[in-house]
Amino acid sequence: MNAIIVSTLLGVVMMFCSWITTSAKAQRNIGLVGMLILIVANLAQLKGWWVIDFDTKGMLAFNQIGLFANMTLFILTFLYLWINGEEIEKVGNNHTADYYAIFFFILCGVSVLTSFDNLLMLFIGIEILSIPLYILTGSDKKNLLSNEASLKYFLMGSFSTGILLLGITFIYGATGSFHLTMPVINPTTHMVTEHFLMSAGLILLFASMNFKVSAAPFHFWTPDVYDGAPTVFTSFMATIVKAAGFIAFIKVFETQRMALGFTWYIILSFVIVATLLIGNITAVFQRSVKRMLAYSSIAQAGFMLFALYGNSIFNTEAILLYIVAYSLATIGLFAVLVKMKDYSFESFNGLAKQHPVLAFLTTLFLFSLAGIPLTAGFFAKYYMLNALLTAGAGLWLLIVAILFAAVSVFYYFKLVQAMYFTPGTPAINEIDKKYEFKLWVLAVIILLLGVFPSLLFNYLYF
Amino acid sequence: MFLLLFLLIPIFAAIALLFIKKEQSVNLIAIGSGLLTLLGALHIILNKTGNYDASWLPILNSRFLLQADGLAKILILLTAISFPAIFIATSNNKTNQKNVFLSLMLLTQAGLMGVFLAGDALLFYFFWELALIPVYFLCSIWGGEKRIAVTFKFFIYTFLGSLFMLIGIILLYSNTADHSFLIESLKHANVSPAQSATAFALFFIAFAIKMPIFPLHTWQPDAYEQSPTAVTMVLSAVMVKMGLYGIIRWLMPLFPTAFLAHANMVVILSVIGILYASFIAIRQDDMKRLIAYSSIAHIGLMNAALFTHNQVGVQGALIQLFSHGVNVLGLWIIADIIEQQTGTRSMKALGGIAKKQPTLAILLVGFAFANIALPLTNAFVGEFLMFNSLFQFNPWIAAAAGVSVVLAAIYTLNMVQKVAYGEVSEATNLMTAPNKNAQAVLIVLLVIVFVTGVYPQPLFDVTADTLKQLFVK
Numbered sequence: 005m006n007a008i009i010v011s012t013l014l015g016v017v018m019m020f021c022s023w024i025t026t027s028a029k030a031q032r033n034i035g036l037v038g039m040l041i042l043i044v045a046n047l048a049q050l051k052g053w054w055v056i057d058f059d060t061k062g063m064l065a066f067n068q069i070g071l072f073a074n075m076t077l078f079i080l081t082f083l084y085l086w087i088n089g090e091e092i093e094k095v096g097n098n099h100t101a102d103y104y105a106i107f108f109f110i111l112c113g114v115s116v117l118t119s120f121d122n123l124l125m126l127f128i129g130i131e132i133l134s135i136p137l138y139i140l141t142g143s144d145k146k147n148l149l150s151n152e153a154s155l156k157y158f159l160m161g162s163f164s165t166g167i168l169l170l171g172i173t174f175i176y177g178a179t180g181s182f183h184l185t186m187p188v189i190n191p192t193t194h195m196v197t198e199h200f201l202m203s204a205g206l207i208l209l210f211a212s213m214n215f216k217v218s219a220a221p222f223h224f225w226t227p228d229v230y231d232g233a234p235t236v237f238t239s240f241m242a243t244i245v246k247a248a249g250f251i252a253f254i255k256v257f258e259t260q261r262m263a264l265g266f267t268w269y270i271i272l273s274f275v276i277v278a279t280l281l282i283g284n285i286t287a288v289f290q291r292s293v294k295r296m297l298a299y300s301s302i303a304q305a306g307f308m309l310f311a312l313y314g315n316s317i318f319n320t321e322a323i324l325l326y327i328v329a330y331s332l333a334t335i336g337l338f339a340v341l342v343k344m345k346d347y348s349f350e351s352f353n354g355l356a357k358q359h360p361v362l363a364f365l366t367t368l369f370l371f372s373l374a375g376i377p378l379t380a381g382f383f384a385k386y387y388m389l390n391a392l393l394t395a396g397a398g399l400w401l402l403i404v405a406i407l408f409a410a411v412s413v414f415y416y417f418k419l420v421q422a423m424y425f426t427p428g429t430p431a432i433n434e435i436d437k438k439y440e441f442k443l444w445v446l447a448v449i450i451l452l453l454g455v456f457p458s459l460l461f462n463y464l465y466f
Numbered sequence: 467m468f469l470l471l472f473l474l475i476p477i478f479a480a481i482a483l484l485f486i487k488k489e490q491s492v493n494l495i496a497i498g499s500g501l502l503t504l505l506g507a508l509h510i511i512l513n514k515t516g517n518y519d520a521s522w523l524p525i526l527n528s529r530f531l532l533q534a535d536g537l538a539k540i541l542i543l544l545t546a547i548s549f550p551a552i553f554i555a556t557s558n559n560k561t562n563q564k565n566v567f568l569s570l571m572l573l574t575q576a577g578l579m580g581v582f583l584a585g586d587a588l589l590f591y592f593f594w595e596l597a598l599i600p601v602y603f604l605c606s607i608w609g610g611e612k613r614i615a616v617t618f619k620f621f622i623y624t625f626l627g628s629l630f631m632l633i634g635i636i637l638l639y640s641n642t643a644d645h646s647f648l649i650e651s652l653k654h655a656n657v658s659p660a661q662s663a664t665a666f667a668l669f670f671i672a673f674a675i676k677m678p679i680f681p682l683h684t685w686q687p688d689a690y691e692q693s694p695t696a697v698t699m700v701l702s703a704v705m706v707k708m709g710l711y712g713i714i715r716w717l718m719p720l721f722p723t724a725f726l727a728h729a730n731m732v733v734i735l736s737v738i739g740i741l742y743a744s745f746i747a748i749r750q751d752d753m754k755r756l757i758a759y760s761s762i763a764h765i766g767l768m769n770a771a772l773f774t775h776n777q778v779g780v781q782g783a784l785i786q787l788f789s790h791g792v793n794v795l796g797l798w799i800i801a802d803i804i805e806q807q808t809g810t811r812s813m814k815a816l817g818g819i820a821k822k823q824p825t826l827a828i829l830l831v832g833f834a835f836a837n838i839a840l841p842l843t844n845a846f847v848g849e850f851l852m853f854n855s856l857f858q859f860n861p862w863i864a865a866a867a868g869v870s871v872v873l874a875a876i877y878t879l880n881m882v883q884k885v886a887y888g889e890v891s892e893a894t895n896l897m898t899a900p901n902k903n904a905q906a907v908l909i910v911l912l913v914i915v916f917v918t919g920v921y922p923q924p925l926f927d928v929t930a931d932t933l934k935q936l937f938v939k
Contacts, residue, residue: 377595390636399633399664406629413625417618425606425614458525 005056005066007074007115010045014038015108021101028093028100035104036089039082042111046074062183065121069320073118073251076324076460077244080331081111084240087335087442091236091342095143103143106136110245117252123172123182126252130168130216133248134161137241141233153232160215160225168212174205184259202263209256210271216249219309220278223302227286230298235347238294239338242301243331250308250323258315272312273401279306280408287415294347296415297337300373303412304330307405310388314395322387325460329372329380329453336369336446343439345431352419353428362435363423365443370416372450375409380453385409387457469518469532471506472542472579475499480572483565493557496568500550503575507546511539511928517585527646531585536929537714540784541582541707543928544791548703549575551911555799555904556696559806567608567696570600574700581708587635587647587716594628594672597705601697610692620689623682627675634668637661638720653719666724669717670732676709677765679732680739690758695802698754702761703795707787710765713772714780718936729773733859736770737867739763744873748880753801753811756881757794760837763870764790770867771852777937779855784929785922786848789836789915793845796833796911800826803904804885808893813881818890822897827886829908834882836915838875844918 018038021031048054050071085092085107093100113133120126138161142154176182178201211222218226230238261268283303290296308330311323340362344351356363372381389402423430452459479499486492509515515534522530534542553568561567577597584590598621605617639647641655657665675682690698717725740763747759768786771779803826804819805811820827839845849871857864918925 376599377592386632386636389633390640393633393636393640399637402633403630406626406633409629410622410626413622414618417621421606421614421618424603456523458523461525 005058005060005064006045006049006054007042007071007078008064008112008119009056010042011108011112011115014042015105015112018101018105018108021104022098026098028098031101031104032085032089032093035101035107036082036085038104038108039078039085042108043075043078043082046071046078046115050075063122063125064116064119066119070118070251070255073324074115076328077114077118077247078111080247080328080335081107081240081244083332083446084244084335087339087439087446088236088239088342095234095236096145099143103140106140107240109136110240114244114248117248118255120252120255121184123175123184123256126256127165127168127172129252130165133245134165134216137161137245140237140240141229143237144234147232147234149232150234151232153229156232157225157229164212164215164222167208167215171205171208171210171212174201174208176205178202178205184256199263203267206257206260206264207271213249213253213256214275217246217253217305217308218302219275219305220282220302221275223279223282223305226302227295227298230301231292231295235294235338235342238298239335239342242297242338243334246301246305247327247331250305250311250327254311254319254323257312261312261315269313272309276306276309276401277404279303279309280404284408284411284415288411290415291349292347293341293344293349293352293419296349296419297334297341300412300415301334303408304373306408307385307388310392310397310401310405313392313397313401316391316394318387318391318394321461322384322391325380325387325453325457326384328460329384329450332446332450332453333369333372333379333381336365336443336450337373339439339443339446340366340369343433343435345433349418349422350428351431352422353426353430355423355430355432357427358430359432359435361440362432362443365440365447366423367420368447368450370419372454374413374416378451378454380450380457382454383457467518468506468510468515469534469583472503472583473532473576475503475506476572476576476579480569480576483569483572486565489564492565492568493553496572497550497553497557499572500546500553500575503579504546504550507539507543510534511543522586522589526588527644528588529586529646529648530589531648532580532583533585534583535935536932537711537784538582539928540788540925541704541711542579544707544788545575545578545582545704547914548699548791548795551795551799551907552696552699555901555907556802557903558901559696559802561608561694567604567694570604571696571700573600574604574705578704578708582711585649587639587649587652589647590716591628591632591635594631594708595625597708598624598628601701601705604697605689605693608694608697610694612688613692616685616688616692620685623675623685627672630668631672634665634672637665637668649716649719659723662721663724663727666717666721666728669712669720670728673709673712673717676712677706677769678709678762679766679769680735680742680762683739683743683762686762687755687758690761691752691754695754695798695805698758699795699798699802702758702798703791706761706765707791710768710772710783710787713769714784714932714936718772718775725773726775729775729859732773733770733856733863736766736773737863740766740770740867740870741873744870744877747877748873750877751813753804753813753816753881753885756813756877757797757801760874760877761790761794763874764794767849767852767867767870770863771855774855774859776855776858777933778851778858780936781926781929781933782848782851782855784932785918785925786845786852788925789844789848789918792911792914792918793833793836793843796829796908796915797837799904799908799911800830800833803901806901807897809896810893813884815893816885816891817888818886818894819897820886821890822894823900825900825905829905829912830886831882832912832915833908834878836919837878839871842916842919844915844922846919847922 116129138158144150178199215222287299311319372379375381375385518532520530580593638652638655642651743759743762750756768783771783836843839849
């Protein structure tokens with residue numbers, strides 16, 4: 005509860021912040037301090053030091069994993085804001101404080117999504133999360149692409165929310181409750197009693213959640229929206245927002261999937277394979293790095309969907325590590341991209357000669373996404389494959405996964421090739437030492453998790 | 467604790483090199499660290515050393531375990547000889563950013579050492595990949611004209627292979643009683659015969675790509691041709707041995723049943739590969755490609771011998787691991803000298819080197835004999851044992867593989883004839899004073915060739931314990 009209330013209050017504070025000061029720098033610092041307060045407030049609940057608590061009639065339930073997920077997402081947001089602060093100002097029109105307010109509202113949605121215990125709260129959480137995102141996407145007001153992306157996102161998003169609501173209604177019709185309950189098990193056959201309305205509702209819910217995490221075949225909005233939105237905000241959407249979507253996705257289907265029986269594995273496998281196929285293969289043919297990253301984020305979602313295959317602790321560990329590894333690397337890559345003058349692969353030519361450090365860091369981020377050992381991405385993939393095998397998935401699914409992992413190397417390394425092996429002058433803006441230092445922090449975390457992934461989990465259990 | 471030095475020395479030297487620009491000191495540091503490692507290798511061969519065991523990933527129960535048995539020792543020795551030899555032989559070559567080049571080479575060395583020492587499957591996987599990444603950069607930055615595409619093909623091939631191995635590792639690991647990656651635990655993993663056969667296939671793909679075995683060899687000739695020669699030397703002298711090493715260290719003990727069940731198929735594939743590579747080698751004009759194909763043939767023979775699962779054959783392969791490394795290193799160094807001085811690798815354009823540089827020609831003949839495995843050379847010992855085991859396995863297969871010896875004589879002697887003898891050609895006329903460093907290295911290597919050819923007992927002694935582990939129950 006701490007996180008929900010504190011983030012809302014901080015959002016309101018930021019909204020009126022421009023009355024106190026008009027200096028963008030001051031607003032940025034207030035935002036960062038607010039972020040720290042939010043982290044501390046959530047930590048207080050995690051450790052039980054100080055908890056705001058009142059009866060929500062079972063609408064919200066706070067458990068260790070949800071609070072831990074909050075913790076990781078908040079820290080990732082802090083890193084994101086810390087690195088991208090100046091770029092957020094540049095987007096525009098003296099709205100810095102408003103952007104921070106929007107971020108806090110999104111984080112409020114995130115905290116609802118990590119703690120809901122009732123499908124209505126899921127709906128509210130998703131709406132709190134999505135509406136500010138439509139604004140962020142369209143925040144570059146004079147850019148037509150940004151407007152188009154925002155409108156597209158809004159239309160598609162509302163459509164998928166409609167599907168979500170329909171699904172929830174069906175489930176209510178089947179069970180008479182909005183609560184996430186254990187499916188009814190027939191005492192004689194020990195099988196889950198299949199209920200038509202329930203199955204239909206769950207499948208609609210599944211489709212709508214797939215939309216939120218941009219899994220195929222519900223991914224069509226992703227490339228356009230990611231491409232059209234201002235790059236700094238794409239970075240936020242592709243990481244923290246997507247991660248929150250996944251946590252909600254897993255929370256809904258952890259127990260409910262049993263109601264679908266074996267069908268669940270069929271539709272899930274279909275979605276996973278389709279997502280991996282479309283994401284990876286399309287990414288290979290992209291000319292713009294930003295679009296490549298959009299497709300790569302679809303492809304990575306395919307990998308993250310593996311966490312839905314089972315419901316043991318392995319899956320939770322795997323998805324948390326995957327989220328962290330993927331987000332760190334993606335935030336890093338977008339932070340580099342934001343400094344480029346144009347987003348084509350050619351503009352990276354010869355970067356290694358001019359900015360060896362920056363090229364090295366970019367390579368590290370790409371390695372992590374590709375899952376090369378010594379980076380967090382390797383262990384993320386390792387944990388995911390391990391969880392998949394423990395959940396009893398067929399070997400063919402693992403082989404599909406690694407085949408596409410190999411394809412992903414293809415497009416990630418295209419950037420490495422441009423930076424290191426193709427001569428040219430990179431089209432890049434000035435980068436100061438301070439910015440490099442911030443990226444180094446990301447890189448060090450990635451390397452640390454690549455050698456000791458247990459650093460993350462120590463906090464999950466203790 | 468001592469074994470840790472094999473990783474630390476190259477890594478520290480590699481880091482130090484990044485901060486030094488002066489060419490002379492760069493060479494000195496690389497060669498110094500190489501020689502230091504060589505001393506260490508000699509030390510572990512002559513003395514007993516304990517394992518290095520530390521906790522690494524408690525949450526997965528993976529250990530940082532380094533251990534050196536006969537198999538590891540012989541490959542450590544090969545790696546430790548190859549690197550300083552390459553550094554010395556190529557010290558006069560012009561290379562842009564030589565410090566970075568050598569630094570990456572040393573990182574490769576550390577990765578290779580790790581592969582040969584690791585006693586924990588996850589650690590093995592780590593080093594397996596780490597050995598690959600510096601090579602990717604080395605080949606793509608300093609390689610030939612088509613380097614980027616070719617290296618990429620090589621990288622994706624091996625990366626995919628290692629991912630297959632990763633699934634195999636996870637499959638076994640999730641079925642171990644104590645959830646551990648140690649060889650002993652994986653050996654007793656509770657898997658059904660079908661699962662064991664699958665895991666065998668997953669591991670085998672990784673090793674087969676690395677060696678490479680027909681029909682997975684397509685990356686190799688291009689990669690060897692396009693890489694800078696120093697890297698080609700590493701690739702063919704040491705890196706391909708990773709695949710054979712993996713078979714002896716992991717496949718043989720972990721999947722005894724599946725290993726025997728697939729023996730026929732693998733041996734036949736290997737023999738097809740041997741003949742195929744030999745025939746192609748005959749038609750080559752480029753020295754580098756010729757040596758590359760010849761290397762595929764030799765590795766195929768070693769693999770076939772391993773899969774006969776016969777003590778004699780495995781003993782032969784263990785010795786040949788070392789001998790082939792030394793021989794092919796010698797041939798590459800000669801090819802490099804010739805290319806550096808004449809600017810061409812085409813055998814048509816060369817000729818008459820014996821008249822310009824008699825010493826080099828003599829050395830070439832020496833290594834050519836070793837490549838054909840004539841008696842008195844080191845390769846003879848290993849190949850004799852390996853053919854022996856193949857004959858026991860199936861005489862017809864042995865006969866087919868035996869043809870490769872004749873073919874080896876044809877393409878090797880043909881190369882010697884075209885390159886070293888005949889009229890002095892235009893290109894050969896460009897040859898200047900002999901490269902003293904490289905020739906010194908070659909002489910040392912040639913001494914090793916003949917000493918181990920006449921008196922191979924020390925090699926038998928070193929590898930005795932591996933053989934005992936594999937065959938004495």
